[in-house]
Amino acid sequence: MAVEKRSSDLNPRTTSYEFFGPPGALFVTVTVPLTAYGLYFTCSEAAGGCPPPFDNLFVGAVRAYNDLSWWKNLWDTEAALIYLAWYLFCVAAWFILPGDWVEGTQMRNGRKLKYKINAFSTLLLTLGVASGYVLRYGPESFTFIYDKWLGFVTASLLMSVLQATYCYVSSFYGDKLLALGGNSGNFIYDFFIGRELNPRIGSFDIKSFNELRPGLILWVLIDISMACEQAVRRGGSLLNITDSMWLVLAFHSFYVIDSLYNEPAILTTMDITTDGFGFMLAVGDLTWVPFTYSLQARYLAFQQVELGPIWTAAIIAVNGLGYWIFRDSNGEKNDFRNGQNPKNLKYFETKRGTKLLTSGWWGLSRHPNYLGDWLMAVAWCLPTGFDTPITYFYPVYFAVLLIHRQQRDDENCEKKYGEDWHKYKEMVPYRIIPYVY
Structure with a gap:
């Protein structure tokens, strides 16, 4: 009884909602993936421009709704396998690369979790491998992210759903510290907000890992792929890339480098200290950040600006x-x-x-x-x-x-x-x- 009382005190039932409650959580859960796809279909060569003519967009949407083959094109097995390999590479780098263990803020149960700090090392390793690959095989070898864009978006969404589901289900087993805002008892809302505060597998913290590694570093790789696509179209040399593309690549890369170099600063943010890890953070980290934040680079790949x-x-x-x-x-x-x-x-x-x-x-x-x-x-x-x-x-x-x-x-x-x-x-x-x- 003492354990139950203590658990109840630490994990009180959520009594107030954000995002207008379950209907709002469901709305965001549906619209985030639709927006990720929508930014491609309203701004790409395949769609006919940025934006494409309204008639083309409307007719294309009607045809797509009734065309099973169109829906099948959202899946790309090769892109899914590449994305899985990328995610596993990030996990392996977390385990293998050296890094300091830093304490986070004190939680309401009196504990302080420790976090391994090596995101910046993972970025350096990634950039080294990617740079060597491009220099060895040429810019055309790294345009596959541009070519398989929809497949990568779908793969990242699938990973988001799987992780959010795992964290939601596992939150009911063991003596877990729950997020104060994600323990409402409503499946839709708690799945979206995140029920467990710090889901972990051993010392591997799922939330902090996703915040800084797979999505943020992939954002830089996507930009590099877009720059390679532009270089191929302008003669095949990286020296021919436009000043606008260089600016976007520099701005985005600097932002990511700064974030990863200052990795311990994330431990005091609301995402880590307050929010649970649910679909909101999973899809935000794995899909939204890399595939919507790179929109400018993708646009400049086919619409060059000097x-x-x-x-x-x-x-x-x-x-x-x-x-x-x-x-x-x-x-x-x-x-x-x-x-x-x-x-x-x-x-x-x-x-x-x-x-x-x-x-x-x-x-x-x-x-x-x-x-x-x-x-x-x-x-x-x-x-x-x-x-x-x-x-x-x-x-x-x-x-x-x-x-x-x-x-x-x-x-x-x-x-x-x-x-x-x-x-x-x-x-x-x-x-x-x-x-x-």
């Missing part, structure tokens, strides 16, 4: 501004959480004994890092020009995501700090963009 030095410099400046805000603000927060305050920033001490920054970047808004992240998202799209709005899908989606995250964080902080949170909001009234929002 920017010139002035536009190139301007876009680099926008990205640099975003990165400075993002990295400097996160640096202030991480230093402060680790008991350091090199800038002598002001702070507000709550009744709980915790401290909230009220100066520096965090005095300008409650989420300045979100602003920097969003500015980088805009910079990634600018190299595609302004001939189509579809390549700007990411910053529009990202703005919605960041606002949703901000609202979730504010709600959690209000529950956590009570009246102190209202006092803090008076000191720092702006949520993301100073003087605007």
